Amino acid sequence: MEFKWLDDFMSLRELGNFSAAAQARYVTQSAFSRRIQALEVWVGVTLFDRTSYPIVLTEHGKKFVPYVESLLEMVKVTKDDFSQASLKTDKSVRIVCLHSFAVNLLPRLFNQAGPLFEGLNFAVNPSVQGIDNHFQALLDNSNDILFTYNTKGMRPSFLIENKLDRCLVCKESIIPVISPQLLKLHPNDQNYPYLAYSEHTFLFNAVVPLIKRIKLPLEQIFETTLSESLIKMAVNGSGIAWVPMHTIEYELEQGLLVQAFPEQPETVISLDVVCYRSKNPTRSAINQFWQGLAQIVAQPD
Known part of the structure; x- marks a missing residue:
């Protein structure tokens, strides 16, 4: 079971419509429908009555609500606690990237930066698994920066792409x-x-x-x-x-x-190697990194 399925459940319960709930969750309707079905398979019962409009909860679904609310509250508290713990200072920049980027590309960028990144404290997580989760983490401010390739399967969905800034790093x-x-x-x-x-x-x-x-x-x-x-x-x-x-x-x-x-x-x-961040960064450290990166990639080889 994935915790995002619980948020999906609450969104569909509130909106009563697959299309609207999918848009609210920044996924396509087909992907959202599959996630609701996966949750129902995991629970072992049907949670929504799809024959009504708007869609309503079944009796099993109504019983499931307080469990979901309790789990989501626990997840939120845990996430908030550890999200703040990962910020050693206000100058921290949390980066997610492929393993090869962490070993080779990022050290080169840091070396080129000179004073541009002065004072910043970097936390690098070399793991891009479940790319949609990493894009959502940028929007949730759980991570600050994502390096990846600009190719099919590694791009944000059209529902959230306008909420992210992108920078071309290199070919x-x-x-x-x-x-x-x-x-x-x-x-x-x-x-x-x-x-x-x-x-x-x-x-x-x-x-x-x-x-x-x-x-x-x-x-x-x-x-x-x-x-x-x-x-x-x-x-x-x-x-x-x-x-x-x-x-x-x-x-x-x-x-x-x-x-x-x-x-x-x-x-x-x-x-193309590209870098993403939320269009609404919460700390000046992210802006400093982004502006410094833009200067580095603009330099001639």
Whole structure:
């Protein structure tokens, strides 16, 4: 069970209409309907009488209300307590981003910032799972900044996009790489071993359609959620991996990795890295970060 389903329940109870409740919850009507159905499956009973207009609670639904109110109040108190605890000072900036961004991209931005970020205290959470939850956290002021890729599945819904500011941080290339030793020794008539992302990762959804479309000679032998793991496997000569350019600059410079399929430029995936915040930031630290980031990304390479 997800706690957002409880808010969905209360919204539909109040508004009596799926369309209006979905809009109030910043989701599409089909997604909202699925969440209500999922809650009913979890509880084990039908909570709403859909034959009436406006929609009303069933008897089971009426009995469920005080439980939901109690749970939501407990969640709110807990969230408020720990949200404030995460703000070590008024100068704190809470950032959510992909793991590879936390390891490579953000340190580079902080280094470029110089005095622009002076006095700020950063808390970085390298986990973008359930992107809708992260966008909602920006609106709820549970988080301040979100770094992600600007691509399908990683954008805010049209219902909330006008409540968020977006900044283009940089262009990113996801390239196939291989160790020079494997490239030299691998038989031309055999498939290359392929080092893959796990199914529920963002880059899985970016790379797999390309591989299927181009029909590359690959045979998967390994999968993981982390680019860093794929890079080490590729350096060791275990196979070909698609990884963000910002994660392998050292390996390319040192000749530990080279681009695979250089004669096929269509094997390179180009993506925009973007940053989001709420249009109504609650603290000056967020404005300082946002203005500093805008100056950094405006600088010529």
